[in-house]
Amino acid sequence: MTIAATSQGVRARAPGKINVFLKVGQVMEDGYHDVATAYQAVSLTEDVRAYPADDFSVAFTGTIDTSDLATDGSNLAIKAARALARSAGYRGGVHLEIDKHVPIAGGMGGGSADAAATLLACDALWGLEASKEELLALAAKLGADVPFALVGGTAIGTGRGDQLSPALAKGAFHWVLALAEFGMSTPDVYRELDRHRDRHAQDIFPAQHQPTVDANVLHALRAGDPLMLAESLHNDLQAPALHLAPGLGKVLQLGERNGALAGLLSGSGPTVAFLVPDADSGMELQVALSASRLTAVRATGPVHGARLIHD
Known part of the structure; x- marks a missing residue:
């Protein structure tokens, strides 16, 4: 119909x-x-x-x-x-x-x-x-x-x-996002990941054929616990992205020195997402990043997926 x-x-x-x-x-x-x-x-x-x-x-x-x-x-x-x-x-x-x-x-x-x-x-x-x-x-x-x-x-x-x-996710998580003035190609970052794994084949565990999400991540989301989630944040694409854009490492350090529980690249980067305990901490971190001439915005999650908006 x-x-x-x-x-x-x-x-x-x-x-x-x-x-x-x-x-x-x-x-x-x-x-x-x-x-x-x-x-x-x-x-x-x-x-x-x-x-x-x-x-x-x-x-x-x-x-x-x-x-x-x-x-x-x-x-x-x-x-x-x-x-x-x-x-x-x-x-x-x-x-x-x-x-x-x-x-x-x-x-x-x-x-x-x-x-x-x-x-x-x-x-x-x-x-x-x-x-x-x-x-x-x-x-x-x-x-x-x-x-x-x-x-x-x-x-x-x-x-x-x-x-x-x-x-399942309980409550709201507070994020501060450091936005880069450049973009990164997702295929380029994946290719660099393959090269990174080849270079360090003797030092790192081989990649899984079918990877899984760490159970600690699920527990943290279900508990609505930002401290627990901060300990479990992980991104396999972060190391190759930092190799392609080393300056992002300084952004990560800056955020973690100014109140972030943890930071990581979102997806293939270059946006750096900092998890903070609450809205006040987020505002303080946003001010600190802005003082270093970075573009920073606050966000919360989770939110709804695509939906119609009636004006």
Whole structure:
């Protein structure tokens, strides 16, 4: 069953994410890696407005520099809209206006959030009433992080990160995010991880074929205990990312000297996520990072996944 398409714009919002735990398996024959990750959706979000159009187009605003973002068919939001239209047999188009706040190529899934919000907004705009399962199937084809941007909250991701199972999380966790003035290529960081493992093959344990999330992470999330979670934060991509961008090590040290319980790179970086005990500690750390001329924002998690916003 479908509902009537609307001639008015539709607005949807989706969150960025932090990988509070990320274990990367061995490189496979196709060059990809299986992962085991604990995702947390945070209050740094992307807003997508979808308007009726004959073709597919996208424009950007927001608190970050979007001047280098692609606006052609290679843009992930355009890919999402086209994928949904093909799946539903819809013959029209859409004009997307995206208000961006998640850093670009920052390891926080900003493009994935755009894609997830676009799926939801276009589904409503076109009156398709696609099921959650249908949207998740499309999301998985668009990118490993897109399904989580749809679901939000806290979840365990396996496979490429797109096979999700919910994880219980109590209360709110407080984060301070140090945003870099540059982006990092996820494939480059994964390639550096493979080189890092080759260089240190005699000193580190071999990568698992099928990695798993540490049980201590699950216990900390379930207890809502930031001290316990701080002891369990882990990211296999951090060492190779620091090798490619050594200056990030100084950012990590600065945060941990100024009240952070712990810090780690989010995903493939270069965003550094600092876990703090509470909102007041977060404000103090934000001030300290800003005094060192770093761009720092506060966020909390977990938050909802992609949802429609009614103005």
